[in-house]
Amino acid sequence: MSYFKKLWSELLNLVFPPLPGCPFCGRAGENGEICSFCRQEIIDFQRQPRCNRCGRAQTGKKLSFSSGKILAQLDRLFNCADCLNREKTFKMARAIGTYEGCLKEAIHKFKFKRQRYLAQFLGPLLADVFWTCPAYQEGQVVVPVPLAPSRLRERGFNQAELLAREVAGALNLPLCSAMVKVRETAPQTSLKREQRMDNLKEAFKVEDPFLIAGRTVLLIDDVFTTGATVGECSRVLTNAGAKEVYVLTAAAGISYG
Ligand SMILES: [Zn+2]
Numbered sequence: 001m002s003y004f005k006k007l008w009s010e011l012l013n014l015v016f017p018p019l020p021g022c023p024f025c026g027r028a029g030e031n032g033e034i035c036s037f038c039r040q041e042i043i044d045f046q047r048q049p050r051c052n053r054c055g056r057a058q059t060g061k062k063l064s065f066s067s068g069k070i071l072a073q074l075d076r077l078f079n080c081a082d083c084l085n086r087e088k089t090f091k092m093a094r095a096i097g098t099y100e101g102c103l104k105e106a107i108h109k110f111k112f113k114r115q116r117y118l119a120q121f122l123g124p125l126l127a128d129v130f131w132t133c134p135a136y137q138e139g140q141v142v143v144p145v146p147l148a149p150s151r152l153r154e155r156g157f158n159q160a161e162l163l164a165r166e167v168a169g170a171l172n173l174p175l176c177s178a179m180v181k182v183r184e185t186a187p188q189t190s191l192k193r194e195q196r197m198d199n200l201k202e203a204f205k206v207e208d209p210f211l212i213a214g215r216t217v218l219l220i221d222d223v224f225t226t227g228a229t230v231g232e233c234s235r236v237l238t239n240a241g242a243k244e245v246y247v248l249t250a251a252a253g254i255s256y257g
């Protein structure tokens with residue numbers, strides 16, 4: 001572009017500033033609203049077959065009804081392989097959508113590029129998930145998955161807490177940061193399945209059990225991958241007296257079994 005053309009386009013931008021794009025995918029001309037393509041991705045996720053317990057989209061499930069053990073087969077139909085084996089620490093988990101496409105892009109910008117304002121877009125979508133899932137309406141208090149103090153200093157904010165604040169505001173429920181992370185842990189994604197639980201052992205603590213005692217907790221995090229982190233937090237919350245834990249995350253991985 002020639003110097004004058006560039007100057008002219010900059011001048012035009014100054015006089016007629018371009019409309020802000022979609023906050024998730026950046027598509028231009030969306031007036032700062034989530035665009036129809038991103039909304040469609042979320043709607044498509046809600047229509048996919050999903051595990052009844054962890055809410056992740058399921059692929060590659062093979063069922064055989066030849067064994068005659070119909071109940072076990074039905075359990076396999078509604079629950080993914082991970083959920084059939086996992087300790088029942090949380091009642092259910094649900095997410096806005098799969099951790100790919102526009103949602104992955106949005107969470108990446110939110111978490112690693114420090115675009116904190118994205119919590120204002122993710123929060124209402126999380127509240128929508130809450131309203132479409134009747135069991136969730138037992139929720140009485142909103143608790144974010146905490147960060148260790150060293151990670152919090154490094155990042156400057158806890159992404160789960162920003163989301164939890166928006167969710168609590170949208171649902172008119174109290175936000176309660178009753179849980180703390182007492183030590184830093186290795187990133188879960190770097191570990192094998194069997195190492196993940198050991199990595200999280202005694203990492204979380206409820207500082208003031210009075211705040212959650214006998215109450216149904218909505219536990220908020222950014223991404224549900226294998227569920228080890230929210231599983232451990234739910235175990236700690238239940239041991240501290242929480243009645244039940246329902247997990248809400250902005251995105252979730254895919255279940256392959
Ligand atoms: Zn978009």
Ligand SMILES: [Zn+2]
Pocket residue numbers: 051052053054055056079080081082083255
């Ligand atoms: Zn599952």
